[in-house]
Structure formats: C-alpha cells, structure tokens
Amino acid sequence: MTFVWSFVLVTMLNYVVSSINDVPFDFALGAIVSVVLSILVFIVSAILPTESTPDYDA
Template sequence: MQYIMTFVWAFILVHMINFVLMSLGGGQDLNLVTASIMSVVFAVLALIITALIPDDPIPTHHHH
C-alpha cells in the first residue's frame, strides 16, 4: 500500500506543479505525458531515498 500511495501522491503533486508552471509560462500547452513520466521518476526516486535512510533509532550514550 505504501508504494501505491507514493505513486498516487507523486502523480498528483507533479501534475499540480506542471499545471501551475505551464499556466505561468504563457502560451505553452499542458503536456500530460511528460508530467506522468516525471511523476513516475519522482516516485521511484522517493522510494529509493526512503530505502536508503535507516530506520534504526539513534543510540544515546548515557554518561554516569
């Protein structure tokens, strides 16, 4: 479920960014294929980064 939601959120966020940037750009058309490809790339990079970050708690040294 984590992977599916990562792709859903990446799809939504990249398409929102694409819409805003194309609206600000003026005469450019909205390209949904490029945004979809970029959302897949963004989701894969997010999943790779989360796999590389360790989940172990940081040990604390107590000095008495």
C-alpha cells in the same frame, strides 16, 4: 500512496508552470516525471537507515 501523491503534486505543478509560461499543458510529461519522482523516493527510503540512534547517558 507514494505514486498517487507524486502524480497529483507533479501534475498540479506542471499545470501551474505551463499556465504561467503560457505553454500548452502536457499531461504525459507530468506522468513521466511523477513516476521518476516515485522511484527516487523509494530509492532514498531504501538507502536511509531505519534504526534509531542509541541513547548515551552523560
């Protein structure tokens, strides 16, 4: 699902920005950027700890 959401959001952003800048829409660029974004999300989620912080009684 990470790739699906990344693909949808990056493609939408690519379309809107290309329309605003009056340049042709490049589908391949959006697909490549969405793959890179998905990989970065997976790397960040692997680096961040999943354990919760301990509760300290004051």
